[in-house]
Amino acid sequence: MTRVYARIADRTIADEYFAVSEKVEALYDAPRQLPADAEGTEMAKLRRKMHRRMLGNGYCARPVEMDCHFESICESCTFFVTTIEFRPTFERQRDDAAAKGQVTREQIFDGLLSRLDGEASWRPHSS
Template identity: 90%
Template sequence: MHRRMLGNGYCARPVEMDCHFESICESCTFFVTTIEFRPTLERQRDEAAAKGQVAREQIFNGLLGRLDEQAG
């Protein structure tokens, strides 16, 4: 599988598909993350919470929840 490294996971979008949205990766269906990125995701969630960015905080909570499900 082709994967492009991101700051908090990987993009699994097929190479032949173009992407015009370089800043919405966490809500993209091709976004993949792993336990190694948990500290980064937690910091991003905490920053969103501190800034009152509820929707962004929920995205990171969802990603962290999926990591917990995968680990359990």
């Protein structure tokens, strides 16, 4: 806009203006990532907390960027057996996965909860 409304008469000032303009324009094309050392301790702590995976007896602290072939492996194993008293834990794990957008984990816990509900409905009622 400045170029439209003002004419830069001094060549040195004009050169500096255009050099800065090019640098500013280059920023728009640069990837929008902070340098690795720009993350402070509180931000790092928050990021780690957000990406923890809730397990039945603790948390997995594996960085979210790393793939894991064992994530929820026990819960998806055909030999995994559970009972209705673990329903609240599975609900918390499912809700934790849903809040973090971990769709596959959420589906695993939805399946476990459905299985528990199905087994509970097939139990003979004692009178």
